[in-house]
Amino acid sequence: MRNAIKGLIGAAGVAAIGVSGAAKSDDTFTIGLLQDFTAVYTFVTDEYHHGQMDYIELVNQEGGVEGHTIETIVRDTGNEPQRGIEAYSRARDQGAVLVDFLSTPVSRAMVNRVLDDEIVMITALHGRGDASHGTTFPYVFPMMATYWSQAMVLADYIDREQGGLEGKRIAHVYIDSPFGREPVPVLEELAERKGFEFETFAYPSPGTEQSATWSDVRRFQPDHVLIWGAGGGQPVSVREAIRAGLDPADILSVVWMAETDANTIGVDHATGVKRFEAVATGTDYPIIERIQEEVIDQGLGAGSEDEVGTTYYNIGVATMAVAVEGARLALEEFGGPLTGEKLRDGLRMIEEFDAEGMMPPITITEEDHQGGGFGRVSQWNGEAWEPITDWFAAHQDIVWEEIEKDAAEFREDN
Amino acid sequence: MFYRLSGVHHTRYETARQIWPVPTDRRVVYILLALALAAPLYLPDLYLSSYVLPWLVWSAAALSLTLLMGIAGQLHFGFAAVMAIGAYSSIHLARAGVPFELALIGAGVITAVIGTLFGAAALRVKGLYLVMATLAMQYLVDWVIINVPAISGGAQATLNTPEVSFLFMPLSGTGLYYGALLWAVIVTVFVLNIKRTSFGRALVAIRDKDYAAAVIGVNPFKYKLLAFFTASFLGGISGAVLAFCYYQAVTPEQFGFNVSIQLVAMVLVGGLGSVIGAYLGAGFVLLAPMFLTNAVAYLAVWGVLPLSSSLLAHIPLMVYGLLIVGFILFEPLGLAKIYDNIRKYFLVWPFRHTQS
Known part of the structure; x- marks a missing residue:
């Protein structure tokens, strides 16, 4: 019975591939947006994906990339690795040259596959931070500041604009997951260098209930607190921090903090909260x-x-702007049709690209797939997130120590 | 006609006690096995490695769970944690230089010991309370994996499976598929036969009423622990096979609470305690979302459903939910019972009435 079904599936599959394969022509290229629309990342996926699709539509309306039209394959993975693998294999068979999962678990499980298949995977603001190490992960492009770089930008902001780090008490309040834990080593290293007291506080996933954690934070009496969560946990963190007596201006968030979060907290209540941008x-x-x-x-x-x-719409636009810029450079240099390898080399040719002022000028090289680790700090002013610094990168030496270390571990394993 | 019974005379006890006494059933199984063995020849890689391979491994996991839940009657809502222990143990053992064959067995034993420790709760509590105890196992194991970098694989919490060979065959390419198939066949044969042993009958007795079982001389203490030991052993190796043959890079999220629920759903939708049910249930829970997602996506590409991506992504969920409710309403005993009904219909076809 089961294999009879399997045979039918196979036959249908052969037919489907035959149809789609025949339609491929030289003046298009395909990207796979295989994202989590229904499970954990829903707080960002809708807006992010919307931005990506609109930008691709814009490029196609304006004549495509060097005359090449962009086609998309959109699938929901539900944040499940097995569905990610299926969607990825299908996209690969249909000739995708770039994939974006916007899901750390799926991207992490997919690293070896994209390296083997030579398909570019962009992992903007998710995935493995050490994938910035371009020679170890030639087909993985974080292309924006990793969580390590984000932590360094926020810490450096405190150092320069909020009265220095020395002698301060900094609390890192995070969701108990590898993502929340990720910036801890770089912050510990910085604490040693700058001489501030650093303490970590974890709250259980999904973070809708954090009061026990914050009573510990209150006991620590921090001068500043970094909140490292995403989605529903973020407004809870801000509310609890304010309840613990912190000035909103001393609450600094990871990149996952948007207009909706400020609305959830209450637009007036959230005034003064800062975030990485x-x-x-x-x-x-x-x-x-x-x-x-x-x-x-x-x-x-x-x-x-x-x-x-x-916020997330623009991030989506920016990821596609970088990808399209890479494709443009690749097509200019090598001509069509675009392949994963050509796209990789095109992305590595990107220099001082700022998407017409929308993002910090990034430079991607063969070694550095992070693009420099730039970002800025912005603050909720009651109506919008208002930038309060210029684009800058901080303590990239510490970040790269961490990147080198983890990348070396990855090389050892393989 | 299809299941010809006339002329089939069992003259020895052995033939009457076969797993499949009806010749047609036996032939169907042989054909399926041949099809499965030849699958790499006729299935494109996409369907082999993204559909059939995970289906086989998850079926093996569902079989391990159905042994515990369906045959021994002990509810377990933390079976993903059991698989996680197996996956992580096997990878760490293989990395430490233990040959893969031994690493698998070692992973099974480690999982069985830990699984039995938590299973000991079953000695005191039953039903929903046992669900709570096993849930605790899920969260404890998750917590330990996430909080001990030595287990999870450092800051990136990703462990790549090392290159291994199984019985002198390198585990790569179609070898991955045959590895999964071999394990699924082993577990299937094991579970099919366990019902025919005194051990299996003891488990069934415990399931039906544990103190009644004690009265007739079945030691509940021993058999409850043995049930957990056996199921955890099989589940642990299934987790290891999942890691090595399918994921090839293990992260904690792959064995989260939702996966435990999916495993329970596989067992329930398929049919408690049924072997074919484990295959059908795993196929349904694992593959239906993929098929539905792709079907809806193609409808959208053809312009039949002019909706935004995020709304489109939710349609498969609704259909999937409807299907589950539909199946449960239509046949509460699961997909296995539907198969059984069809089989019984053809057993006497073209006549109407079945005897069993």
Whole structure:
């Protein structure tokens, strides 16, 4: 019985591949957006994916990349590695040259596969931080500040703008997962160098209940607190921090903090809270204006118009802007059709690219797939997230020590 | 007609006691086995490595769980943790230089010991209370894996499986598929036969009423622990096979609480205690979301469903939920019972009434 079904599946599959394979032509290339629309990452996926689709539509409307139209394969993985593997294998068979999972568990499970298949995987703001090590992970591109770089930017901000780090008490309050724990080693290293007291406090996943953790934090009496969570846990952290007597201006968040979180906390209540920002928020940027004009106003948008210009929407736009820039350089240099290998080399040629002012100028090289680790600090002013610093990167020597160490471990394993 | 019974005379006890006394059943199994063995020849890689391979491994895991839940009647809601222990033990053992064959057995033994420790709760509590105790196991194991970098594999919490060979065959390419198939066949044969042994009958007696079993001389203490030991042993190796043959890189999320629930769903949707049910249940829970996602995506590409990506992504969930409710309403005993009904219909076809 089961293998009879299997045979039918196989036959149907052969037919499906035959149909899709035949349609492939030289003047298109395919990217797979195989993301988590239904499980853990829903707080970001909708807006992020919307931004990606709108930007791709914009590029296609403007004549494509060097005359090449971009096609997309969109699938839900539900944050489950087995569904990610299936979606990835299917996208690979349909000729995808780039995949984006926007899910740390799925991306981590997929590293060896993309390295073997020579398909570019972008892991902006998720996945393995040590994938910044380009020679070890030639096909993985974090392309934005890793969590290590984010922690360093926030700490450096305290050091320069909030009265120095020396002698301070810094609390790191995080969701009890590898993601929450990730910045701990770099912060410990910095604590040693700068002479501040550093203490970590974990709360259990999913973070809707954190009161026990925060009573410990209160006992520690921190001067500043870094909150390292995502989704529903973030507003809870901010509320608890304020309840613990912290000035909102002393609460600094990882990149996962958006307009919706500020609304959940209460727009006035959240005033003063700071966050790391990888990509500018808002609609006053040429790319977003063109999207509005050529995509949204033409009724070609991939989602609700309200999402245009939000934090995660712009991050989505930026990831595709970098990918398209890499594809453009690759096609210019090597000509079509685009392959994973050409795209990799194209991405590595990116120099001082800032998506027309939307993001920090990043430079990706063969060694550095992180692009420099830039970011800035922005603050909720009651209505919007307002940048309060310029783009900068901090303590990249500490970050790279960590990258080298983990990448060396990965090389040893393989 | 399809299941011809006339002319099949059992003249010896051995033939009457075969696993499949009806010749047609036996032939179907042989054909399926031949199809499975030849699968790499006719199935494209996508379907072999992304559908059939995980299906086989998850079926083996569901069989291990159905042994515990269906045959021995002990509920277990932390079976993903059992598989996690097996996966992590096997990888660490293989990395320490232990030959893969021994690493698998070692992983099974380690898992069995830890699983039995938690299973000891079954000596005092039953039903929903046992569910709570096993849930505790799930969370404890998760916590330990996440909080001990030596187990989870450092800051990135990812462990790559080392290159290994199984019985002098390197485990790669189609070798991965045959590894999974071999394990699924071993577990299937084991579970099929366990019901025919005194051990299996003791487990069934415990399931039906443990003090009644004690009265007729079955020691509940011993057999409850043995049930946990056996199921954890098989589950641990299934976890190891899942890690080596399928994932090849292990992260804690692969064995989270939701996976435990999926395993329980596989066993329940398939049919408690049924072998074919474990295959059908694993196939349904594992593969239905993939098929539905792809079906909806193709409908969207053809312009039949002009909706946003995020809304599209939720349609398979709704259909999936409806299917589960539908199956349970239509046949509460699971997919295995549906198969059984069909088989019984054809057993006497073209006549209407079945005898059993």
